[in-house]
Amino acid sequence: MRVRTQQPPRPRKGVRSVVIALVATCAVGAVAAPIALAAASADRAPVATGGDDRLLPTPEAPRISDGSYAGFQFCGVPTGDPVVTTGTPTLAATLESVASPGTVEPARPGPRRKVVFEVDTAAGQPVLHRHLISDTSHDTALQLPEGTLTDGAYRWRVRVKDGGTASGWTAWCSFTVERR
Structure with a gap:
C-alpha cells in the first residue's frame, strides 16, 4: 500500500x-x-572649554521636587514656574554620556561626572554654588541643605565637567518656595 x-x-x-x-x-x-x-x-549644542577633544552636551530636563518621595516639577513649562513647599527641595537633571554616537562608553567604577549646581535669588544674588560627583553618567540630583532657602523666588542651573571639558549651563530654572 x-x-x-x-x-x-x-x-x-x-x-x-x-x-x-x-x-x-x-x-x-x-x-x-x-x-x-x-x-x-x-x-544639540555641546561646548568644549578645554583642550580635551570630547564634547559634553548640556544637561537636559531640569526639574525640582519637594523631596525624595515627591514627584518632580519640570522647569520651563507653559503652566508656570514650579512651586515647592519645603526649604530643602531636590534639584535634578538628566546628563548625557560623553561617548560618541554608536560607541560604548567604557565601564569605570565609582563616580562618573563632576556636576556644578548654582542657586541664586530671582534678583541674581548667589545663594549656593556646589560641586558634586554624580554616581552615574545619566542623572544628577542635589537636595539643598536646611536653612539654605527661605520663602521667596529663586532660580537654579546646572552643568557638567569632565577633566578640562565642560558643558554649557542649562537655562535658569525659576521656582518659588512657599512653606505651609
Whole structure:
C-alpha cells in the first residue's frame, strides 16, 4: 500500500516578491535609524572649554521636587514656574554620556561626572554654588541643605565637567518656595 504525502503549496511569485521587498525595507531602516539618531544628537549644542577633544552636551530636563518621595516639577513649562513647599527641595537633571554616537562608553567604577549646581535669588544674588560627583553618567540630583532657602523666588542651573571639558549651563530654572 502506498501513502501519498501532500507537498505544501508553493507561494505564488507575487507573494514572494512582496516578502523580499519587506525584508529589504526593514534592512534599510535598521541601517538608517542609527544614522538619523546620531545626526539628531549632533544638533544639540555641546561646548568644549578645554583642550580635551570630547564634547559634553548640556544637561537636559531640569526639574525640582519637594523631596525624595515627591514627584518632580519640570522647569520651563507653559503652566508656570514650579512651586515647592519645603526649604530643602531636590534639584535634578538628566546628563548625557560623553561617548560618541554608536560607541560604548567604557565601564569605570565609582563616580562618573563632576556636576556644578548654582542657586541664586530671582534678583541674581548667589545663594549656593556646589560641586558634586554624580554616581552615574545619566542623572544628577542635589537636595539643598536646611536653612539654605527661605520663602521667596529663586532660580537654579546646572552643568557638567569632565577633566578640562565642560558643558554649557542649562537655562535658569525659576521656582518659588512657599512653606505651609
